[in-house]
Amino acid sequence: MAEMLIEDELKNEMISWRRDLHRHAESGFLEMRTASRVASFLESLGYGLKVAEEVMDAKERMGVPPQEVLDAHYKWAEQNGADIGWLPKFKNGMTGIVATLETGKPGPVLAYRFDMDALDIQEDMSEGHIPFEKGFTSMNESKMHACGHDGHTSIGLGFAKMLMDKKEELAGTIKLIFQPAEEGTRGAKSMTEAGVVDGVDYFIAMHLGTGVPSGEFVAGNSGFLATTKMDIEFKGKAAHAGGKPEEGRNALMAASSAVLGLYGIPRHSAGASRVNVGVLNAGSGRNIIPSSASMKLETRGETSEINDYIREQALAVIEGAAKMYGVEAAIEIVGEAKSSMPSEELVDVLAEVAKTSPYFKTVVPWSADSAGSEDATYYMERVKELGGQATYCIVGSDLAAGHHNERFDFDEASMPAAVDVLYRSAVKLSRA
Numbered sequence: 355m356a357e358m359l360i361e362d363e364l365k366n367e368m369i370s371w372r373r374d375l376h377r378h379a380e381s382g383f384l385e386m387r388t389a390s391r392v393a394s395f396l397e398s399l400g401y402g403l404k405v406a407e408e409v410m411d412a413k414e415r416m417g418v419p420p421q422e423v424l425d426a427h428y429k430w431a432e433q434n435g436a437d438i439g440w441l442p443k444f445k446n447g448m449t450g451i452v453a454t455l456e457t458g459k460p461g462p463v464l465a466y467r468f469d470m471d472a473l474d475i476q477e478d479m480s481e482g483h484i485p486f487e488k489g490f491t492s493m494n495e496s497k498m499h500a501c502g503h504d505g506h507t508s509i510g511l512g513f514a515k516m517l518m519d520k521k522e523e524l525a526g527t528i529k530l531i532f533q534p535a536e537e538g539t540r541g542a543k544s545m546t547e548a549g550v551v552d553g554v555d556y557f558i559a560m561h562l563g564t565g566v567p568s569g570e571f572v573a574g575n576s577g578f579l580a581t582t583k584m585d586i587e588f589k590g591k592a593a594h595a596g597g598k599p600e601e602g603r604n605a606l607m608a609a610s611s612a613v614l615g616l617y618g619i620p621r622h623s624a625g626a627s628r629v630n631v632g633v634l635n636a637g638s639g640r641n642i643i644p645s646s647a648s649m650k651l652e653t654r655g656e657t658s659e660i661n662d663y664i665r666e667q668a669l670a671v672i673e674g675a676a677k678m679y680g681v682e683a684a685i686e687i688v689g690e691a692k693s694s695m696p697s698e699e700l701v702d703v704l705a706e707v708a709k710t711s712p713y714f715k716t717v718v719p720w721s722a723d724s725a726g727s728e729d730a731t732y733y734m735e736r737v738k739e740l741g742g743q744a745t746y747c748i749v750g751s752d753l754a755a756g757h758h759n760e761r762f763d764f765d766e767a768s769m770p771a772a773v774d775v776l777y778r779s780a781v782k783l784s785r786a
Contacts, residue, residue, distance in 0.1 A: 360770035379472035382535030383447035406448035417688035461526025462555035468510030469536035539691035542729035559730035570750035574701035580661035583689030602643025606636035609647035612675035625656030694731035697743035713771035
């Protein structure tokens with residue numbers, strides 16, 4: 355198997371899938387068209403499928419779009435190439451899929467996670483941006499696959515096809531998890547709480563790029579920070595700023611004081627900690643005491659314990675600022691992720707099989723370079739808690755611009771490389 359190469363037909367299929375998904379970008383919990391087409395293809399291959407409520411705990415979702423947005427996007431998906439047979443199952447933001455391959459031979463349970471969502475970013479529409487030049491830029495305003503999840507989904511489909519084509523080489527059970535709403539760390543918790551990785555012996559999540567060049571593979575990434583995302587609404591009382599200012603309750607002042615307090619939270623001695631207010635909106639006119647203010651913020655920590663500390667301090671600051679100005683503060687948690695360390699044994703296995711792949715010149719067993727966050731850590735921690743092993747790997751891919759940038763694009767040759775290493779891991783682990 356050392357010299358095995360992905361066939362051109364499958365390479366071309368993955369490129370076609372990726373470009374179609376890129377053109378029809380759908381953000382978190384709106385992946386209705388994407389999920390319907392993924393489910394249809396997996397069904398055609400012969401996979402057993404569980405979807406929507408079968409694999410998601412609805413109440414554990416975070417940051418779900420309003421119902422009117424969900425309804426409008428369902429109509430859009432219906433008119434823009436969704437599989438009509440599958441589409442109704444993915445209404446109302448329940449867009450998760452788990453495909454299961456039963457080999458019929460005794461062996462372990464393997465699970466692989468692929469995220470499907472795009473970002474709320476307006477894609478660049480100018481020369482030099484390959485999706486623009488080749489005609490597959492996003493048709494949806496302010497929605498773009500700017501992190502490579504279109505590639506991840508296509509890798510998942512290519513991997514699914516290869517597994518089924520070579521089923522006789524495998525043993526045990528293999529689960530493919532197609533997850534919504536990774537951006538903002540919103541979707542994995544609902545699938546974890548629904549039990550999709552309970553009973554899994556080996557769990558692997560992967561990502562393209564993240565600063566790793568084409569031809570390089572990282573078997574275990576441990577640099578993800580635990581995080582909490584919050585939306586805050588301050589509610590006060592409007593009044594005439596000149597005539598009766600004492601009758602008002604100033605939400606803008608409460609929010610502004612909260613911002614200053616948040617950035618004054620002491621750092622934690624045990625590791626890296628972060629807090630950031632990314633959005634602050636308030637007021638309606640220069641002569642009106644502002645009655646409302648909205649804020650979007652996040653906390654992060656090198657460990658879940660550090661993030662818990664920053665989050666609790668942040669909540670205390672917000673509540674204190676609201677009390678100081680006599681306003682109310684409504685706090686909504688719209689995203690969350692844990693920290694997680696990969697399992698050393700599984701990292702060693704992935705590094706070993708990657709070294710046999712013709713697609714990689716460099717194999718790095720461990721890296722802690724990322725300072726971002728990932729909700730695949732929910733699956734990883736659940737699998738490890740129940741006695742299994744888990745890791746998060748990086749498939750190198752040269753990028754046209756950084757992740758979450760309007761000119762983001764990745765090296766499509768990295769997709770067959772990803773399928774190759776994942777397949778090698780499946781053969782190795784299923785026979786363990």
